[in-house]
Amino acid sequence: SYVLTQPPSVSVAPGKTASISCGGNNIGSKSVHWYQQKPDQAPVPVIFYNNDRPSGIPERFSGSKSGNTATLTISRVEAGDEADYYCQVWDSTSDHVLFGGGTKLTVL
Amino acid sequence: EVQLLESGGGLVQPGGSLRLSCAASGFTFSSYAMGWVRQAPGKGLEWVSAISASGSRTYYADSVKGRFTISRDNSKNTFNVQMDSLTVDDTAVYFCAKDRNHLSRGVFDIWGQGTMVTVSS
Numbered sequence: 429s430y431v432l433t434q435p436p437s438v439s440v441a442p443g444k445t446a447s448i449s450c451g452g453n454n455i456g457s458k459s460v461h462w463y464q465q466k467p468d469q470a471p472v473p474v475i476f477y478n479n480d481r482p483s484g485i486p487e488r489f490s491g492s493k494s495g496n497t498a499t500l501t502i503s504r505v506e507a508g509d510e511a512d513y514y515c516q517v518w519d520s521t522s523d524h525v526l527f528g529g530g531t532k533l534t535v536l
Numbered sequence: 537e538v539q540l541l542e543s544g545g546g547l548v549q550p551g552g553s554l555r556l557s558c559a560a561s562g563f564t565f566s567s568y569a570m571g572w573v574r575q576a577p578g579k580g581l582e583w584v585s586a587i588s589a590s591g592s593r594t595y596y597a598d599s600v601k602g603r604f605t606i607s608r609d610n611s612k613n614t615f616n617v618q619m620d621s622l623t624v625d626d627t628a629v630y631f632c633a634k635d636r637n638h639l640s641r642g643v644f645d646i647w648g649q650g651t652m653v654t655v656s657s
Binding site for chain 2: 429459461463465470471472473476477482512514516517518523524525526527528529530
């Protein structure tokens with residue numbers, strides 16, 4: 429079955445750039461979505477379809493893909509960006525929605 | 537205001553059943569697929585099930601297939617998941633979510649606040 433692999437944690441200083449990776453076989457052929465989840469809250473979408481920001485999401489959030497890896501990039505990181513981030517795809521072979529294991533972003 | 541509100545969570549014994557409901561408002565419910573995503577305590581997100589806009593297509597994670605049944609009532613703007621043969625591994629917060637498509641593609645733009653399901657003796 430299809431698997432999405434994320435690093436468990438990423439740390440970044442305020443004002444710097446954070447990059448969160450999401451690896452998957454042939455991920456270039458899939459649309460990748462990203463969600464932010466803060467403690468005891470529901471997930472919030474931050475990127476749809478690889479690099480489309482939903483309304484209300486700052487331009488500091490962007491997505492990209494290269495090879496077998498998708499990346500969420502957060503520029504000029506703020507304390508309020510500290511959260512868990514999940515990548516997600518639709519696997520048409522199995523008709524399943526798949527989430528990555530999640531990455532905890534810590535703002536130092 | 538676009539909103540999803542879950543209900544039906546609670547404590548149930550292993551082997552028991554529970555029915556979760558999600559009430560939608562603020563959008564044309566019958567035009568969108570809907571889904572359930574769960575999160576076990578301290579764990580990541582896990583997709584559970586989804587249903588197409590018309591209700592004609594249903595989708596299930598392997599971990600719940602044969603035990604959970606998803607349904608919807610477009611006249612009442614609600615959808616449900618009937619959970620049978622529950623095990624301790626089903627203990628989680630269950631979120632309902634709206635898809636941006638009429639078929640399930642997991643593009644969840646609106647989420648409910650979640651309802652806790654605890655399976656324990």
